[in-house]
Amino acid sequence: MHKLLTDEPGATLLLLGNEAIARGALEAGVAFATTYPGTPSSEISLNLFQISRQSELYFEYSTNEKVALEVAAGAANAGLRTFCMMKHVGLNVAADPLMTLAYVGVRGGLVILSADDPAMFSSQNEQDNRYYAKMAGLPMLEPSSVQEAMEMVRAAFDLSEQLQEPVIVRTTTRINHSSGFVRLGELKKPVTRGYFKKDPMNYVTVPAVSRKLHVKLLANLEKAAAVSEQSAFNQSIGQGAWGVVCNGVSLNYVQDAVQELGVTDRIRILRMGMSNPMPAERVKTFLRECEKVLVVEEGEPFMEEAVKALAQEAGLTLPINGKRADLFSRLYEFDPALVRRVMAKYFGLPYQEKAKLDLSNVPEVPARPPNLCAGCSHRATFYAIKKAAEGLDTVYPNDIGCYTLGFLPPLSMGDFLICMGSSVSSACGLSRATDQKVIGFIGDSTFFHSGITGLVNAVYNNHNFTLVILDNGTTAMTGHQPHPGVDMAALKMDGYNRISIEAVVRAVGVSHVTVIEPFKVKKSIAAIKEALAHKGVSVIISQEICTLYARSLKHPKQRPFRISDRCKNHRECISALGCPAFSLEGDKVRIDANACVGCAVCAQICPENAIVRVKAEG
Amino acid sequence: MNTIRLIIVAVGGQGNLLAAKVLGEAALAAGVPVRMSEIHGMAQRGGVVESAVVIGQAGSSLISDGEADILLGFEPSETLRALGKCHRDTVVITNLAPLPPFTVAIGKGVYPDLDRVQALIREKTKRLIAFDAVALAKAAGNVMALNMVLLGALIETGLLPITAEEVQTAIRTKTKADLAKVNLQAFALGMEAAQKAA
Incomplete structure (x- = not known):
């Protein structure tokens, strides 16, 4: 259960x-x-x-x-x-x-x-x-x-x-x-x-x-x-003359600060649990008991502006502040120390900031940005597109999913992104407004979410770009949720139908449709070149299951690869692919056999054919 | 009860979320109030994953810079990166087996020297417990049990109002049944390692 x-x-x-x-x-x-x-x-x-x-x-x-x-x-x-x-x-x-x-x-x-x-x-x-x-x-x-x-x-x-x-x-x-x-x-x-x-x-x-x-x-x-x-969700806490209006997680930071600053008897809190519509009379009653008020809310001054307006209605002139250069920002999230510091400042409380460690002699730690997984099919697709588009002046509108990470070096395959589905529709605008070759990327789930209408627009208005649909058989980024193109039978679930991306793309009227298997590098590059040369809308559907999803479905694991003695340190594998299974050991390229899933893409691009599959044991 | 603030830093996939969960379940069994916060989503794709565990009466589930009483690091360079979370009396526990970020392989940054990492942490904080937790996880039977090794070291310090027995029960009931034996062994090896380091 x-x-x-x-x-x-x-x-x-x-x-x-x-x-x-x-x-x-x-x-x-x-x-x-x-x-x-x-x-x-x-x-x-x-x-x-x-x-x-x-x-x-x-x-x-x-x-x-x-x-x-x-x-x-x-x-x-x-x-x-x-x-x-x-x-x-x-x-x-x-x-x-x-x-x-x-x-x-x-x-x-x-x-x-x-x-x-x-x-x-x-x-x-x-x-x-x-x-x-x-x-x-x-x-x-x-x-x-x-x-x-x-x-x-x-x-x-x-x-x-x-x-x-x-x-x-x-x-x-x-x-x-x-x-x-x-x-x-x-x-x-x-x-x-x-x-x-x-x-x-x-x-x-x-x-x-x-x-x-x-x-x-x-x-x-x-x-x-x-x-x-x-509503009991709008709570008044404490009896002091200094007011704090807050919501959400900020309540916890405020209450911790009240304890640590030792001002339990001086602070009066109004926690807005029902923030729309705001309890106007409750707010006015609260304000009448206060000398000054601090509004503690992440994001926009939603409550602050409302509270100020209510004070005006009630004819009250007490100071009410929240978002101000020396107080709270509209940016990012709050944390306990920030709220404690601002409260101490606003209410004029003696406050000794805890001594921070002197980190001036700590060397910079190399960045660890999120990365496409070892064996991710998106990496293979990005590589093949990049190779096929060599010599072209390209623009790559990207979309929302794991593949967004392709914008990072060394792949650097992402130039524009605003929201779900924007790869397709922004490609319409970019290609019409420029003479550049526009190649958009969208995932399978995102295509169903909001890519189809953009594609209809592209065909109808006769735009000129290539759309690459990265079909890894699942909604990967958010944790492998199904979507209309997923094979639900593989999940042992019945009562669903499956919609073919290729059939949708063809039905919309795209005249040049290519399906590739991105782990077959040469074949993919050749097929992509044809699609890129097409005038009008061309679509490439790149089909290969998400490697993490394959693991969760218990697909048989491929044997990993290793670097053989033939390696002459061109390092094309590292510099072109950026696969996290690779590292340098001294001057030598190494593949972590635990991380490698055996997709074989690196082996196909090595100029010395130095990357070989680990032999089966026994 | 004094509030104790624990930060756990790891690389995505190292199992720190499960470590925090086991600790939380043990706290529930011990009747110790706890709140935790973690980051999911894009950050998990091989990036840094951080969990905050606040034990005691405080209401917040976040830990500000300079306010962690304990820092538990699953990877030495990540432990160093998180040093800004610590204060002078912080106890730091770290695995010493490096997992260099990919940026190092493409020449964007240099992985810090491990002796220097330890010297810096010792110089700035109250105490450092450092050992190769990956080797112990392997010795226990599965490299994925790294999280349980580090949990063992954490409990051995006696800084938390949670007993080894309470954590062991949580491991038995809240981690996968086929891994429970390995996890318990890893936990024991972690306790032993911290004892030796003392």
């Missing part, structure tokens, strides 16, 4: 934030869950996927976040408790349904989880998704701990049904990827069949209907504001 199905109310488990979030949904009786994976949200869905195979929960990996939210909107309006989770930038993709779903509302509880990533540990930006709640007019909850993540997700379902609106739960990486003790509540049996009651005058958003629905949304927002005034 899955550990999150542990039916022992009151028991304490060590859970990852994302496990606690999944548990919260189960305790709310969630019946239906949709997602597109993305760090830092991925383990929520991974757990629900596993649980769906041993419970009544329906779970699906949808093709993208917009689709996931629309599927969820259907289920929730048929009356089921529905959970839709994604990373912060995923909500951009889902923003279109989000804005109007707020007008329509829901019947069964719908909770949307947005996992924000301050400091961008694994993301292309650090946007602050609290503004989505504000823009859509939807309630938002923000937990400060792993325990609370579970409780808030559970409560969000009730709130959603009470208000008949979706509720957004916003987390940050330090909630999703923190672990802590969680006291379990009761599991609730889900209602798994719904019924859609027709009501077109409230469901079909033509202008006349939407004008009425917007009135309803604003009325619901009023109700939500009343809930926020009473």
Whole structure:
């Protein structure tokens, strides 16, 4: 049995934030869950996927976040408790349904989880998704701990049904990827069949209907504001005259700082657990008790601006600050020492910074950037493209996945990237605007997510570039989730269909389609040269399974390679491929037999044929 | 209970997340409050992986620069890189078997001399326990048991309010059944190594 199905109310488990979030949904009786994976949200869905195979929960990996939210909107309006989770930038993709779903509302509880990533540990930006709640007019909850993540997700379902609106739960990486003790509540049996009651005058958003629905949304927002005034998630802690308004993980840093600075009796904290709509009266009451206020929030001055506006309404002139050159930045994430230092400064407390170690005589440690794995098929594809494109003035728009790492030297195959799917559409613009040869890269899962529409555009508008679809048979970066092109039978799962990337590309009307096996280097280069010479849109589908995925599927391991005496130290292997199985031992090139998976690409490019397969034992 | 802050640094794939998890489960069994944070995703593709383990009453699950009481390093150059997390009274435990980053092979940077690494850490912190943990993992039967060797050394220091028995139970129940025996042996060898280093 899955550990999150542990039916022992009151028991304490060590859970990852994302496990606690999944548990919260189960305790709310969630019946239906949709997602597109993305760090830092991925383990929520991974757990629900596993649980769906041993419970009544329906779970699906949808093709993208917009689709996931629309599927969820259907289920929730048929009356089921529905959970839709994604990373912060995923909500951009889902923003279109989000804005109007707020007008329509829901019947069964719908909770949307947005996992924000301050400091961008694994993301292309650090946007602050609290503004989505504000823009859509939807309630938002923000937990400060792993325990609370579970409780808030559970409560969000009730709130959603009470208000008949979706509720957004916003987390940050330090909630999703923190672990802590969680006291379990009761599991609730889900209602798994719904019924859609027709009501077109409230469901079909033509202008006349939407004008009425917007009135309803604003009325619901009023109700939500009343809930926020009473909500236990908005907590006032302490009795001092120095106010601190905070949210999310910042609460922990503030509370630790209060202890360490010894000012328990002087600080009054207002923790905003329900950050939209904000409890206006609670904030005003709080401000009236304070001499000055510091707003501690990562990201944008979301609360700070609101609190200042509320102070103006209340006719209060006390200092309220947060984002300021000498206080908090809008950049990156906070940490305990930063919050302690700023609080001491703002409230004029004596504070001796702990002595830092003098590291001036420590030599610079060589960088260790993330790298494509040993035996990664993307490396082979990048190498073959580079060889085939020698002499051309190339631009390489890249996309989001493991292969983004190809932009690093020595491969250096990535020139432009903004979001999922942008490789294809930006290639349209780049190729039309320049005389350069444009070659885009997109992964299989990303192609299904948002590459197809760009490709249709390219064919329709008769653009001129080559698109390389890196098909490694899985969604690799986020932890090997399936996607529409995955062979589900290999995972011993039935009830799915498989969509052929090649058939899609041909159906769209791409006239030059080539399928290559990137570990066959010479053959690949020849085929790529032909595709590059094609005028119009050409597509190369590079098929080779992700090496980590192959290992998890227990595919037989190939024997590794070694450097023989024929090596004359050209080092083409090292300088062209950048495979992490290689290292230098003194002056000699070496292959780590434990790391090498036997893809044989290096052996095919060695000018001396000095790289040979290790002989079978015995 | 005083708050104890532990930073674990490793190269992606060395198993530090499992080490932190086993420690967390042992803390749960011991009734010791613990919060941990870690980094997943892109950073795991052969990059540096860092876990923070905060034991005691503090609410934060992050550790600021200069505030780690213990630094547990799975790779010597990574231990050196993380020295900024330490203060003068920090106890540092490190594996000495190097895993040079690929940047060294392509001539972008020089791997630091191991004697110098140790001398620098000794000079700046309270105590260094350094040994070849990879060799001990191999001796225990699997190089992947490196994390359990280092966990053994950590527990042997007696700095955490968690006993060896509590960790052994967690290893038995929370690591793969077919590896539990190797893991327990690795844990014992790590304890022994730290004892010798004392």
